[in-house]
Amino acid sequence: MWCIRDERARDRKETELNKNTLGSPDTWLDEHGAALYKYALMHTRDEHKAEEAVQETLLAALESRDRFAGDASPRTWLIGILKHKVMDMFRHDAREVQLADPDDAEDAQVEDNFAANGHWRNMPSDWGNPEELLERGQFMTILQRCLDALPPRLSKLFMLREVMEEDTETICQDLAITPTNLWTMLYRARLGLRQCLDRNWVGKTAQG
């Protein structure tokens, strides 16, 4: 019996220690608010939704701060909660757009990449080394702009898959679409992004 009590006491002690690492909730907003907002804005692309996501995150963190395990940094822990909030918003939005519907405009966008014989209309360009590419903030900024330029349903799916790193099965189940459907839309998103990057990024490097 006191064996159990002993364990509980130890658990409580550990929680106390971890609370120190997490810091007082009063400081969360000042220390992590800007980073959370930036993350939320990147995913939602909407100031009101981003604010809502940050608020929901901090409220949820407040409720569950006893469960902070201490093996991650407070920032990582908060971002983890934020990710769930953003996912919920995505699911909600995705239900509103008709994901399974074929879209002629999107299809025309794909066709725009290819000549009638199925060959590239414009040869994809060489983007160079990943190290160089990723180090340049400019590439990331253009990438973000290209994501914004995609049809909303394509960018949402692409973000779910590539930024949230959700697997096909989860996305299909959550959004009630077939894998073939999802893959076609991801293909469209990727083609659109690379076309946009080829036009805006490579054009820039050639000039500068």
Add this chain to the structure above:
Amino acid sequence: MEMLTCKDASHLISESHERPLGLWERLGLKMHLWMCVGCRRFERQMTLLRLAVRALGKHPEAVDDGAEFPPEARERIRKALTERRDRQH
């Protein structure tokens, strides 16, 4: 075996990020890539795109879009947090 067009090949390259390709798909793609510099570049672009987007997800601050946390939003959230904390006590 019928030759793939660049359109077919690019579709397969995109799908290879989602599912393991079948034997014939892999062979057809390999043959096409061997001959086609455009699709070889496309394949590299797709790998880079994945890397870049994941990096973006982890470091959104790398994007220089001038977006700041609006002070009014901060204060609204602060108020909501304080209210919740008062209710907890």
